Amino acid sequence: MPPKKFTWYNGIGLTLALIFALFPVFWMVSTSFKPSNEWVKQPPVWISGNATVENYLTILWPSVLLEKRGGLTQYTEEGEQKVAETTGVGGAVGDILIKSAWQAIWGSIIISVFATALSIIVGLMAALSISRYRFGGNTTPFFILSGRMFPPIAIAIPFVVMFSDVGATDTYWGLILAYAAVTVPFSTWMLKSFIDDLPKEIEEAAMMDGLSRWMAHVKITIPLIKGGIIATTLFILILNWSEFLFALILTYTKVATIPVQLAKYFSATEGALYGVQAALATVSIVPLVIIGFFIQKHLVRGLTLGAIKR
Amino acid sequence: MSDNLLELRSVSKNYGKTQALEELSLALPKGSLVVLLGPAGAGKTTTLRLVAGLESPTKGSVWLEGQDVTKWQPNQRNIAMVFDNLALYPNRTGYENIAFPMHLARVPKADIERRVSAIADQLRISHILGRVPATFSGGERQRVALGRAMVREPKMFLLDEPLSSLDFMLRIELRTELKRLQKDVGKTFLYATPDYTEALALGDMVCVILKGSVRQLAPAQTLYDRPADRDVARFVGNPPINLVRGELDRVDGRASIRFGNVALPLSPEAERNLPSGVKQVEVGIRPENVVVQRQANAGAALGRISDVEPLGMHTAVEVDFQGAGLTATIAGEREFEENQPVSVNILSETMIFFDLVTGKRIGA
Known part of the structure; x- marks a missing residue:
């Protein structure tokens, strides 16, 4: 594609698109620093004059916040637990304030990373066998995709039943398996399109040169579709990171993820704790932004090569 | 081994x-x-x-x-x-x-x-x-x-x-x-x-x-x-070999082959290769073995040039015999025009015969 000239109407279009895309992010970050009386104020407060970190303290170090407010809430050595003597940010009381969001943050990291790795490994094998050995003929690729053809809630109920039977609810490995199962169709199809774009003669040349079939895939195919694998990995990671439904119904107390935790910041008297939710949401996008920044080069190339061709 | x-x-x-x-x-x-x-x-x-x-x-x-x-x-x-x-x-x-x-x-x-x-x-x-x-x-x-x-x-x-x-x-x-x-x-x-x-x-x-x-x-x-057969003959050579359906006439121990309005005599060597029962054959003639001449020659077939295509070193000419056409390649310097009447000679030793049904080459 020849480089396009930058014109004034292009500039206006891009600016509008950028505002449209980035406004929610701006609003999220802005709200995360607002005190509770500014969350839903009319007219809206764009950038708070009384910026506070209380929302962040609530999710990350709630005890610091409560001590600051004079109400001591701590676990004693005997395990006895005192109730908060004051309300936290936005009128939140009790459990919400005592527990930080760290469990959910770690839960999201562990589950997303392992589920993504599992999904990519399984998807890559499936993609190779479908693309190179026509495994399962014409029907298997569509059969794999069929899991995505109806709303997730339809398969969520059976998941709950099955998971209860085998004791997989409220466990890390259970959620990892569930996420991998749900994302494998995507990873298979995306990776398949990258492999399809690579002439199979390159691997065959490597076999003639002395590599076994398996090693030809490991040493030749995989390095050549590296960009595609990275792009697919990021895509699956985002899916897993932001998944809500399965995490909600398959976890109770021992395991949590960020999206589920977000929904818990809700108080009986004040409604949704927008500032706290915004703070956790802001925290949750940081890892993805960092990863995205580092793999940007591969991502752009990966997405233009292969993903939508054919 | x-x-x-x-x-x-x-x-x-x-x-x-x-x-x-x-x-x-x-x-x-x-x-x-x-x-x-x-x-x-x-x-x-x-x-x-x-x-x-x-x-x-x-x-x-x-x-x-x-x-x-x-x-x-x-x-x-x-x-x-x-x-x-x-x-x-x-x-x-x-x-x-x-x-x-x-x-x-x-x-x-x-x-x-x-x-x-x-x-x-x-x-x-x-x-x-x-x-x-x-x-x-x-x-x-x-x-x-x-x-x-x-x-x-x-x-x-x-x-x-x-x-x-x-x-x-x-x-x-x-x-x-x-x-x-x-x-x-x-x-x-x-x-x-x-x-x-x-x-x-x-x-x-x-x-x-x-x-x-x-x-x-x-x-x-x-x-x-x-x-070995018609298909091989057709695939090898450019311009491709001429393939025409011909009738074999044997009169008084002299054989000739007829296609279109052309009758060409067969040499005894060529004739000996053809089994006696054969009446119809497919005749393959390489373009370079078709000899085209301006003036009418005794014993030669008469036709008209229907197309001339220069190929550099050679020229390919199409000769029409009312119902049968032959391509000939001739040395570059000779000039022919379309519609020009010509006479054509083909040495029977250079003809290749194929079975009409199987397409296999007949003879040694």
Whole structure:
């Protein structure tokens, strides 16, 4: 594609698109620093004059916040637990304030990373066998995709039943398996399109040169579709990171993820704790932004090569 | 036991319902260069892939140095192959591409360097060894692919239309080079091409494959002069051979062949080759054996020029005989015009006869 000239109407279009895309992010970050009386104020407060970190303290170090407010809430050595003597940010009381969001943050990291790795490994094998050995003929690729053809809630109920039977609810490995199962169709199809774009003669040349079939895939195919694998990995990671439904119904107390935790910041008297939710949401996008920044080069190339061709 | 390096024994290959190869048998003596000649889709590539081990036959077996290797993986066969699309490793430099097979064989680094630079000299690609394939010209890619095959000491070489992507001059040059290389290294080559001039120029033996089976395995010139059947005759030669349906007349011990309004006498030698029962045959006449003259000659057939097409060294002229047409190639300097009446002579010794039903060549 020849480089396009930058014109004034292009500039206006891009600016509008950028505002449209980035406004929610701006609003999220802005709200995360607002005190509770500014969350839903009319007219809206764009950038708070009384910026506070209380929302962040609530999710990350709630005890610091409560001590600051004079109400001591701590676990004693005997395990006895005192109730908060004051309300936290936005009128939140009790459990919400005592527990930080760290469990959910770690839960999201562990589950997303392992589920993504599992999904990519399984998807890559499936993609190779479908693309190179026509495994399962014409029907298997569509059969794999069929899991995505109806709303997730339809398969969520059976998941709950099955998971209860085998004791997989409220466990890390259970959620990892569930996420991998749900994302494998995507990873298979995306990776398949990258492999399809690579002439199979390159691997065959490597076999003639002395590599076994398996090693030809490991040493030749995989390095050549590296960009595609990275792009697919990021895509699956985002899916897993932001998944809500399965995490909600398959976890109770021992395991949590960020999206589920977000929904818990809700108080009986004040409604949704927008500032706290915004703070956790802001925290949750940081890892993805960092990863995205580092793999940007591969991502752009990966997405233009292969993903939508054919 | 024979000293054939490679043998394909009635190999069939089906892809689903389509049959790519049907009962194909072929033997290559050690040190020979055999050209697989056939149009696109005839089964050339499939044959090479079966020999390479990249495909396994539906029926039949592949033998290498007297061993049944049908079930062997490609990397166990020690055969080098140059692919149709060359299939260089795009992420590796020219040097790394050529060195890769030796690298896999764990050859010491110094030996690899020596060998790669020797081959690069031979192929005149030393200057591109440090660059990646995306920066190569077509000819350079071709040579790197050849180098990657030559760097090893394989049992044999498979070349799948290796010169197809090159322009004409380069093709001629590399073709000559390839033949010299084959003589130098004394290895067995199996070379697939759809181009009969390339086949004639290269091969000791040419194997014509049509519709998945071997039609003829013969030295190049035999293929041209004595094709096994109508299809082979048609595929070999440009402009293509004239094929006309003729009636055989035998009167008073003198035979002649008639087609359209033409009757041509047959020499006793030509006639002796035709079995006595035969009444109708298909006659094949190479364009260069059709002699066209301006003035009417006794015993010659009369026709009109219907088309003139200059081919550089030759000119192809179409002669119309009211119902039958013949193409003739004549030396460039002679000039004919359209609609010009001419007389045509054809030496019966140069005629090739085919059975009307089976298409097989009749006679010795």
